[in-house]
Each structure stands twice: as structure tokens, then as C-alpha cells.
Amino acid sequence: MHFVWSSFFIQLIAFLVLYWLLSRYAFGPLFGIMEKRRQHVQEQLQSSERSRKEAEELLKQQKEALQEARKEAYDIIEQAKTTASRQADDLLAQAKAEAARVKDEAVRDIENEKAKAVAALRREVSAMSVLIASKIIEKQVDEKSNEELINHYLKEVGG
Structure with a gap:
């Protein structure tokens, strides 16, 4: 071979x-196409990275929003409990006030009835005194025994 x-x-x-x-x-x-392809792949990688970061940020924001919503719900529940407790206390206070008013009204009615009974009793005592006086006059009792008799009837009526 040469x-x-x-x-x-x-x-x-x-x-x-x-x-x-x-x-x-x-x-x-060919190298231009390959360079364009490399740039396109690089842009897609960067876009993908941006999208991933945005997704992480959105996820973080959603978690914060969810946490805030839970906190607001807890606050609303606590406020509802407080309101219900306050309303129950108000209703209880109103019921106590109404009971006291009814009691006071009953006491006034009793006092009025007592006063009426005492007045009626005094009228009867007066009528009895007149009757006693007429009987005393009939018996001609002295003034001292008349006074004792009246005091005795007044004590019975008062007691």
C-alpha cells in the first residue's frame, strides 16, 4: 500500500x-436553530421557575387567608357566645325585675287590704263602742269602769 x-x-x-x-x-x-432552541428551553425553565414561585406565593397567601378566616370565625363564635350570655343576663335581670314588681304590687295590695280591714274593724269597734256605751248608760257604770271596758275592747281589736 502506498x-x-x-x-x-x-x-x-x-x-x-x-x-x-x-x-x-x-x-x-443548524447552530442558529439549536441556539434558538436552547434559548427557548432556557426561557421555559425561567418561566417555569417564575410560575413555581408564584404558585408558592399564592399557596402562602391562601394559607394566610384560611388562617385569617378561621380566626374571624372563632371571633364571631366568641362574640355570639358573649352576646348570648349578655342577652341571657338581661333576660334574667328583666325576669327578676318583673318578679320584684309583682311582689311589690302584691305587698301593696296586701297593705291596702290590711288597711281596709283595719278601717272596717275600726268602724265595727266604733259601732261596738256605741253599743257598749249605750249598755253602760243603761247600767250606769262609773267612768273608770267605762274606760277599762273601752280599753279592753280596743286591745282585743288591736291584737
């Missing part, structure tokens, strides 16, 4: 011409 230099140079020139043609018309556009 080496032919002329064939070697022709192949080398053909290879260089082919390489020049490929780099000018094939490699340039």
Missing part, C-alpha cells in the same frame, strides 16, 4: 470546501 499525495491533497481540498459549504449553509442555520 500513499498518493495528490489524492490526499484533493481529498483535503474537497473536505475543506465541503466543510466551508456546510459551515456557511448548514452549520450556521
Whole structure:
């Protein structure tokens, strides 16, 4: 086997011409497409990273909103309990006031009835005194025994 230099140079020139043609018309556009693809992939990765960060931020905001909603619900429940307790206390106070009013009214009615009974009793005592006086006059008792008799009847009526 022997080496032919002329064939070697022709192949080398053909290879260089082919390489020049490929780099000018094939490699340039191919590398351009590959660079565009690399940039596109890079942009998608960056977009994906931004989307992930936004999703994490939204998740954090949702968790905070949920926590705030729970706190508000707890506050509303506590406020409702307080309001219910206050209303129960108010109703109890109103019931006690009404009971006291009814009791006072009953005491006044009793006092009025007692006063009426005492007045009626005094009228009867007066009528009895007149009757006693007429009987005393009939018997002609002295003044001292008349006074004792009246005091005795007044004590019975008063007691």
C-alpha cells in the first residue's frame, strides 16, 4: 500500500470546501436553530421557575387567608357566645325585675287590704263602742269602769 499525495491533497481540498459549504449553509442555520432552541428551553425553565414561585406565593397567601378566616370565625363564635350570655343576663335581670314588681304590687295590695280591714274593724269597734256605751248608760257604770271596758275592747281589736 502506498500513499498518493495528490489524492490526499484533493481529498483535503474537497473536505475543506465541503466543510466551508456546510459551515456557511448548514452549520450556521443548524447552530442558529439549536441556539434558538436552547434559548427557548432556557426561557421555559425561567418561566417555569417564575410560575413555581408564584404558585408558592399564592399557596402562602391562601394559607394566610384560611388562617385569617378561621380566626374571624372563632371571633364571631366568641362574640355570639358573649352576646348570648349578655342577652341571657338581661333576660334574667328583666325576669327578676318583673318578679320584684309583682311582689311589690302584691305587698301593696296586701297593705291596702290590711288597711281596709283595719278601717272596717275600726268602724265595727266604733259601732261596738256605741253599743257598749249605750249598755253602760243603761247600767250606769262609773267612768273608770267605762274606760277599762273601752280599753279592753280596743286591745282585743288591736291584737
